[in-house]
Amino acid sequence: MKPAPFRYADPGTLDEALAVLSAEGAGAKVLAGGQSLLPLLSMRLAAPATLVDINGVPGLDAVEVTGDGVTVGALVRHNALLHDDAAARVQPLLARATANVAHPAIRNRGTTVGSIAHADPSGEMTSVLALTDGSVTVATPSGPSTVEWRDLFVGPLETSISGPAVVTSAFFPALPPRSGTAFAEIARRKGDYAVCGAGVVVTLDEDQRVAAVRASYVSVGLTPEVHDLTDAVIGSPVEKADWTAAGELARTLVDPDGDIHASADYRRLLVGVLTGRTLAEAAAEAAAAVTRE
Amino acid sequence: MTSVDTERTITVTVNGVPREATVPVRRLLSDALRHDLGLTGTHVGCEHGVCGACTVLVDGDPVRSCLMLAVQVAGRTVTTVEGLARDDHQGGQVLHPVQEAFRECHALQCGFCTPGFLMTIAAGLEKRDPAAELTEEEVDDMVGGNLCRCTGYANIKKAVHTAAATMKDAR
Numbered sequence: 001m002k003p004a005p006f007r008y009a010d011p012g013t014l015d016e017a018l019a020v021l022s023a024e025g026a027g028a029k030v031l032a033g034g035q036s037l038l039p040l041l042s043m044r045l046a047a048p049a050t051l052v053d054i055n056g057v058p059g060l061d062a063v064e065v066t067g068d069g070v071t072v073g074a075l076v077r078h079n080a081l082l083h084d085d086a087a088a089r090v091q092p093l094l095a096r097a098t099a100n101v102a103h104p105a106i107r108n109r110g111t112t113v114g115s116i117a118h119a120d121p122s123g124e125m126t127s128v129l130a131l132t133d134g135s136v137t138v139a140t141p142s143g144p145s146t147v148e149w150r151d152l153f154v155g156p157l158e159t160s161i162s163g164p165a166v167v168t169s170a171f172f173p174a175l176p177p178r179s180g181t182a183f184a185e186i187a188r189r190k191g192d193y194a195v196c197g198a199g200v201v202v203t204l205d206e207d208q209r210v211a212a213v214r215a216s217y218v219s220v221g222l223t224p225e226v227h228d229l230t231d232a233v234i235g236s237p238v239e240k241a242d243w244t245a246a247g248e249l250a251r252t253l254v255d256p257d258g259d260i261h262a263s264a265d266y267r268r269l270l271v272g273v274l275t276g277r278t279l280a281e282a283a284a285e286a287a288a289a290v291t292r293e
Numbered sequence: 294m295t296s297v298d299t300e301r302t303i304t305v306t307v308n309g310v311p312r313e314a315t316v317p318v319r320r321l322l323s324d325a326l327r328h329d330l331g332l333t334g335t336h337v338g339c340e341h342g343v344c345g346a347c348t349v350l351v352d353g354d355p356v357r358s359c360l361m362l363a364v365q366v367a368g369r370t371v372t373t374v375e376g377l378a379r380d381d382h383q384g385g386q387v388l389h390p391v392q393e394a395f396r397e398c399h400a401l402q403c404g405f406c407t408p409g410f411l412m413t414i415a416a417g418l419e420k421r422d423p424a425a426e427l428t429e430e431e432v433d434d435m436v437g438g439n440l441c442r443c444t445g446y447a448n449i450k451k452a453v454h455t456a457a458a459t460m461k462d463a464r
Contacts, residue, residue, distance in 0.1 A: 001319070001339075001340035001341065002319070002324075002340075003321075004319070005299065005316065005317070005319055006319055007297045007298065007299055008297070008298055008299070008301070008318035008362070008364060009295045009296065009297040009298070010295070010364075010365075011295040012295070015429070016294075016295045017295075019294070020295050020297065024297065024299075034360055034362075034365075035342060035360055037356075037363075038321075038341075038342070038359070038360045038361070039342050039360065041319075042321070042341050042359070043341060043342050050297060051318075051362075053365065055365065082354065083408045094394065102438070103345070103434075103437060103438025104355065104413070104417070104434060104435070104438060105348050105355040105357055105413060105438050106342060106357065106360075106438065108354040108355060108356055109354075109356045109357070109360065109361070163458070164357075188435070190433060190434075190437040191437050191438055224403075230298035241343055
């Protein structure tokens with residue numbers, strides 16, 4: 001359980017980081033919080049030739065909140081995002097999901113953007129990026145570019161980003177008006193990888209009727225997906241909406257895999273249960289938002 | 294140009310003492326503490342961030358020392374379980390309230406997981422308002438990231454409450 005030998009650089013600027021990544025070539029890998037990468041190295045599931053540690057790069061540790069959404073820098077630790085009240089007001093899913101990321105000691109070190117770049121389908125923040133219709137900004141030697149979540153996730157632990165590149169931030173759009181959110185997980189032990197997790201957004205119209213329902217799941221499928229569950233409950237007054245029916249619809253839309261932790265059928269069952277539960281919670285929040293208007 | 298190395302000499306303040314070590318860049322912080330600095334109080338369990346036995350404080354925050362490279366703590370402050378007790382200025386040491394509580398509540402049997410629990414709980418209790426009531430949820434969050442496979446969590450949780458009460462009275 002020790003990493004294979006590698007070379008190490010800790011550049012002091014983003015330009016230097018890109019220069020080292022270019023010079024070191026395809027065997028180079030960016031190291032941020034390391035809470036996913038270091039286990040991979042120790043288990044020798046990955047053996048990069050060079051680690052480029054970006055922890056010393058200034059300007060990447062800010063959470064910027066505007067009316068449009070929340071931009072999270074590459075060095076923002078999960079714990080910082082969890083306790084960012086301004087970010088939670090604009091996009092409540094951030095704190096709700098981050099609270100489910102591992103344990104406090106991991107959250108002190110692990111970064112939200114790193115977790116997204118790691119593209120683990122059992123990660124919470126990949127799913128939240130999808131659910132909020134977010135994107136990432138990528139710095140490359142030829143300049144920065146923006147990658148929408150749909151174009152980012154290619155497979156488990158695989159993104160469309162290649163060549164010398166550093167994901168410098170993730171952007172999570174603001175919660176729409178008259179909306180509520182909820183996030184819940186089932187795990188064997190508190191803080192473990194979820195057997196199944198669900199994040200949902202419910203949007204109502206001015207008359208407290210259901211206008212839109214979206215859900216995204218954790219540990220279900222190979223890449224994050226967003227499922228539109230609106231059809232099951234559209235137009236229904238919020239207090240009478242049949243959230244169980246929405247859960248039933250979700251079960252037919254997902255395609256989970258079975259593994260040592262849970263069978264595919266059990267995961268599908270959990271998708272239904274968690275969807276029903278979280279939608280009821282999110283709907284209550286949305287109803288309160290409409291009342292406040 | 295940024296230097297790309299296979300070995301580095303680092304200085305790090307460990308338990309208040311500046312230390313220097315020359316390490317291969319792939320050396321984990323947990324191994325550097327034990328092998329290079331001789332601080333074997335930090336225990337190494339799973340080596341992939343699951344068990345929490347190797348938890349130490351880096352600049353005051355609990356982190357898994359198996360999930361950091363030794364070169365990453367250059368210039369920073371590390372506290373291990375050896376640094377938890379305070380000097381009593383009479384040639385002895387005063388145990389941290391969490392250590393006292395573990396002894397009092399029989400919160401350890403084999404002791405393998407204990408250093409990690411002590412560091413996580415000590416940091417957790419020191420960072421909160423000691424006057425505020427300690428909830429079960431807070432305690433669960435504090436100990437949930439550490440695996441104990443022989444004592445069980447009942448006495449460990451009892452020790453967290455006991456230590457919290459001591460720290461509240463000491464204010």
